[in-house]
Amino acid sequence: MKYNVISYFIGEGFKNIFKNKKSTVSALTTMCLCMLVFGVFFIIGENINNIMNNIEDAQGMTVFFKSTVAEAKVQEYGTKIANLDGINKVKHMTREENLNALKESFKNNASVIEGFEFEMMGESYKITLKDLSRNEAIQSEITEMVGNDLDEITSSNEEIAMLMAIGKGVRIFTLVLLVILVAISLVIIGNTIKLTVHARRKEISIMKYVGATNSFIRWPFIVEGIIIGVIAALITVLIVGLAYNGLMPKLIETEVVKKLEITFVTFVDMFNLIITVYLILGIGIGTIGSVMSMRKYLDV
Numbered sequence: 351m352k353y354n355v356i357s358y359f360i361g362e363g364f365k366n367i368f369k370n371k372k373s374t375v376s377a378l379t380t381m382c383l384c385m386l387v388f389g390v391f392f393i394i395g396e397n398i399n400n401i402m403n404n405i406e407d408a409q410g411m412t413v414f415f416k417s418t419v420a421e422a423k424v425q426e427y428g429t430k431i432a433n434l435d436g437i438n439k440v441k442h443m444t445r446e447e448n449l450n451a452l453k454e455s456f457k458n459n460a461s462v463i464e465g466f467e468f469e470m471m472g473e474s475y476k477i478t479l480k481d482l483s484r485n486e487a488i489q490s491e492i493t494e495m496v497g498n499d500l501d502e503i504t505s506s507n508e509e510i511a512m513l514m515a516i517g518k519g520v521r522i523f524t525l526v527l528l529v530i531l532v533a534i535s536l537v538i539i540g541n542t543i544k545l546t547v548h549a550r551r552k553e554i555s556i557m558k559y560v561g562a563t564n565s566f567i568r569w570p571f572i573v574e575g576i577i578i579g580v581i582a583a584l585i586t587v588l589i590v591g592l593a594y595n596g597l598m599p600k601l602i603e604t605e606v607v608k609k610l611e612i613t614f615v616t617f618v619d620m621f622n623l624i625i626t627v628y629l630i631l632g633i634g635i636g637t638i639g640s641v642m643s644m645r646k647y648l649d650v
Contacts, residue, residue: 363573374578380538381582381635384531385628389590392627393620395524400615402517410438410478411485411505413492417445417472419499424473427496431475434491436484445471472501532635572640579636583628590624591617
């Protein structure tokens with residue numbers, strides 16, 4: 351019996367779609383356009399996050415020790431630093447390497463460091479972080495740990511703060527855009543269901559007269575909304591995927607991208623996330639839009 355009822359709901363849902371072709375096409379077109387706009391910004395957001403993650407991996411700090419600190423003690427500090435919460439990688443830099451780096455930075459004005467020898471340089475550690483928000487906290491922990499053996503800690507604090515602000519801004523913008531597009535889609539699909547209900551108002555009145563429950567009347571329209579949402583989601587994923595795979599190779603070959611060494615996320619890597627988000631959006635919008643429009647006609 352349950353199987354027959356489910357089959358009836360699904361069958362009626364598909365019938366409603368084909369009975370109201372104009373409104374169905376209108377709803378599909380609008381939902382696809384909304385999802386396309388969201389998809390563009392969603393993919394841009396994912397790539398920005400990927401680029402930022404790559405930049406974050408290179409961001410961090412350099413801890414310089416005084417030249418009087420013995421190598422064994424520096425190694426001991428290195429082990430302790432590596433065990434701090436939030437540390438990603440710790441790379442040891444010898445006196446010679448630090449001197450060479452200093453010479454490279456002053457290669458156009460070598461007279462400034464003339465006479466510097468590696469014995470005058472201290473050892474250091476280049477540190478990258480798992481979470482840039484812990485940058486200042488980790489600096490404080492290292493300063494307290496090393497004490498008088500610390501020469502200085504260099505870090506791009508302003509750049510790190512800017513990266514965090516950009517990341518937060520991208521996430522907020524994407525969320526706001528999603529809310530706006532969902533609201534637009536709800537209105538459109540709600541109106542589509544209303545047209546269907548209005549066209550069948552006599553049939554619905556008869557069904558109620560002979561004892562059909564509101565749930566029994568409502569479900570075919572909910573199924574109709576879900577079907578429209580799922581179809582719109584699948585169409586949009588196909589369009590977004592083809593467009594992305596077509597544009598990315600050309601974008602990668604541009605001089606700007608090559609110069610900045612930017613890497614993009616492949617559509618395959620994003621596919622599971624995108625299909626999941628779109629199906630949730632499609633099913634959710636279709637269901638909510640149908641329920642909202644049916645309430646007014648069933649006086650629930």
